[in-house]
Amino acid sequence: MRVLIIGTGYVGLNTGVMLAYLGNEVTCIDVNAEKIKLLQAGIAPFYEPHLEEMFALAKDKISFTDNYEAAQIGEKDVIFIAVGTPSLPDGSANLEYVRQAAESIAEKLSDKFTVVVNKSTVPIGSGNWVGAIIKTHYEKTHGKKANGLFAVVSNPEFLKQGAALHDSLYPDRVVIGSENEHGLDVLRELFGPVLRQDFEAPACLPRPEGLKEVPLLACDLTSAEVIKYAANAFLALKISYINEIARLTAKVGADAQMVAKGIGLDNRIGPRFLNPGIGWGGSCFGKDTAALVATAREYQLEMPIVQAARDVNYGQRSWVVDALQEQLKILKGRRVALLGFSFKPETDDLRDAPSLDIARLLIQRGAIVRAHDPIALDNARRQYPDMGVTYCQEVEDALDEAEAIVLVTEWPYYRTLNWSKIPPVVLVDGRNYLDDKALRALGFTVIGVGR
Ligand SMILES: NC(=O)c1ccc[n+]([C@@H]2O[C@H](COP(=O)([O-])OP(=O)(O)OC[C@H]3O[C@@H](n4cnc5c(N)ncnc54)[C@H](O)[C@@H]3O)[C@@H](O)[C@H]2O)c1
Numbered sequence: 001m002r003v004l005i006i007g008t009g010y011v012g013l014n015t016g017v018m019l020a021y022l023g024n025e026v027t028c029i030d031v032n033a034e035k036i037k038l039l040q041a042g043i044a045p046f047y048e049p050h051l052e053e054m055f056a057l058a059k060d061k062i063s064f065t066d067n068y069e070a071a072q073i074g075e076k077d078v079i080f081i082a083v084g085t086p087s088l089p090d091g092s093a094n095l096e097y098v099r100q101a102a103e104s105i106a107e108k109l110s111d112k113f114t115v116v117v118n119k120s121t122v123p124i125g126s127g128n129w130v131g132a133i134i135k136t137h138y139e140k141t142h143g144k145k146a147n148g149l150f151a152v153v154s155n156p157e158f159l160k161q162g163a164a165l166h167d168s169l170y171p172d173r174v175v176i177g178s179e180n181e182h183g184l185d186v187l188r189e190l191f192g193p194v195l196r197q198d199f200e201a202p203a204c205l206p207r208p209e210g211l212k213e214v215p216l217l218a219c220d221l222t223s224a225e226v227i228k229y230a231a232n233a234f235l236a237l238k239i240s241y242i243n244e245i246a247r248l249t250a251k252v253g254a255d256a257q258m259v260a261k262g263i264g265l266d267n268r269i270g271p272r273f274l275n276p277g278i279g280w281g282g283s284c285f286g287k288d289t290a291a292l293v294a295t296a297r298e299y300q301l302e303m304p305i306v307q308a309a310r311d312v313n314y315g316q317r318s319w320v321v322d323a324l325q326e327q328l329k330i331l332k333g334r335r336v337a338l339l340g341f342s343f344k345p346e347t348d349d350l351r352d353a354p355s356l357d358i359a360r361l362l363i364q365r366g367a368i369v370r371a372h373d374p375i376a377l378d379n380a381r382r383q384y385p386d387m388g389v390t391y392c393q394e395v396e397d398a399l400d401e402a403e404a405i406v407l408v409t410e411w412p413y414y415r416t417l418n419w420s421k422i423p424p425v426v427l428v429d430g431r432n433y434l435d436d437k438a439l440r441a442l443g444f445t446v447i448g449v450g451r
Contacts, residue, residue: 001077001190003027006101008035008064010048010164010283010349011119011157012082017051018168020058021202022193028064029071031100039064047348047375050165053204074110078190080155081105081130082119086283091290093123102130106137106146114150115186119157121228121288123295127154127177127221151183154221156228161282162346166205169194173215177224184218191216229295232288233306238273239280240309243316246276246450256450257432276449278358278408278430279316281343283351286310316449317357320428321365323447324404327426332366337402339395340409341373341380348376350383354430355408363388372398374413406430419444 001024005016008030020026030036035045042059044051055062065071073079083097098120105116116134118127131152138146154177159167174195176187193199195214201207217227246256256276264271280286289306296303325331343353350356359369370390373380377391392398395417399405403425407414410431419434424443429436436446 001025001186002075003190004029004071004073004076004079006030006079006081006104007083007097007120008032008039008045009082009084010046010161011159012080013039013044014048014051014159014164014168015080015082015119015157016062017054017058018165019190020061021054021169022199024061024190026058026062027071027076028062029068030064030066033066036064036066047346048164049162049346050202050204054165054202057202068104068108071108073105073108073114074112076114078115078117078186079105080117080119082157084283085120085122085287085291087287087290090294092294093121093287093291095122095126095129098122098126098130099133102133103137105150106134107141109134109138109142109146109149111149113148113182115183116150116152117187118152118154118225121156121232121284121291122154122225123291124222124225124229125295127152127225151178151180152221153178153180153183153187154224154228155187156224156231158228158231161349162344169199169201169205170197170208170211171214173217175217175219175224175227177219177221177227179220188216188218229288229292232284233292233309235273236280236285236289236313237305237309239275239277239285240312242274242276243279243449244312247319249276249450254450256448259450276432276451277316277410278320278354278449279313281352281354282349286313286352314357317354318361320354320358320406320430321361323428324362324367324406324426325365327445327447328404331362333368334366334403335368335370335401336362337398337405338369338371338389339398339405339407339414340411341371341391342376342409345409345411348373348379350376350379353409356384356387358406358408359387359389370398370400370402373409374411404428407433 003019003024003026005012005028008028016026016028038045081101083101085093088094135146174191178184195216242260249256260274263269264274289310293303341355362369370392372392372395405427407429410433426445428447432448439446
């Protein structure tokens, strides 16, 4: 099929590369001309495992432009909207980019039927809103009715950054929502190879053993939109739940890791997303839980459980700084090394990264913060040049004369450090990731989460 992807961020580029790999003719458009230049040169604009390899495999089927004239919207079978929907100060989602994308589609629609797919995470009801914008704008610019020319389908994205291409080729499920049966059929066909799992798996991303097919859930548009928010909020709840339990285990002298294991073995609960730690960050959980609470308020509804998950999560960040202060007593003038700056391993994304709040709080209390990250330092220098953190290319520089260390992001690299060569100091293991017994034996004062 002929596919256009609007927005070449983590979701759009990944979706474009995946669909091109499966044999579709894919065009990707972005208003960020610099990104497009890199992509035209075959360079991925951000770090994501296997993206460059998959990009190379799909290169004959994918093209890039920053020009809506050149995007040939009128000839496309399917157009994905995958632009950002960041939070506004009141927690609701900023839909300005979605509006612009919808208007750009409307200006160039032809008489050929096109399926417009909302892949961006948009507030409940936005599918109808996008449909209305396209219809109104088309009728204004073309002077004729838009009836029957397009259908809007919601196709929420569930990928995890750090495993984005894997999750796109081998998802747990595909959800599509629309009142338009024809639109749903087009997407059934587009995702056919993923649903049937009958494509040749790329060598860099082998098919998980035993995966024979992927379930498809076709539903109404609004339910698809709710599914995305409800799924993210549930995962966020799980993380905050174990962190709340970890606060109790720390008080009563139990081990939160053991407790997590013990409850996760219950099939009704499951082990995933039950790792006690600094909590979630990234572009989705914070933004989407805030948007869910904001949407509920529009209906005079409170969501105290989701709100509590948010409160617990952001409290974890100040807990790190309080724990350090309790050990060191005085933070003023102390050198603190942060290991890991990205919001999670295997990505260079800093959106809502816990490191940012931890660094800010430490600096506010007078500490000297030196940070290392295997991948994200370029982004940190570009996006946060003036926050007062010294970004260290080599981990040794970050650790030099450190009086305390905080493991913020569980990059495997930090397990491989020769810890016996590092002077033992207070170490907050914000992810319960390092070998605490070995570190204690070396003389470190290790503070874990809920241990
Ligand atoms: N990142 C994730 O892990 C993830 C997972 C699931 C869902 N989502 C959702 O997917 C959406 C995209 O997220 P992302 O992380 O890829 O965002 P992103 O910020 O990385 O990328 C968005 C891109 O859209 C481009 N853009 C904005 N307006 C445009 C326009 N009018 N025309 C063309 N391009 C335009 C921007 O320049 C940017 O490159 C969001 O709604 C997000 O909530 C993200």
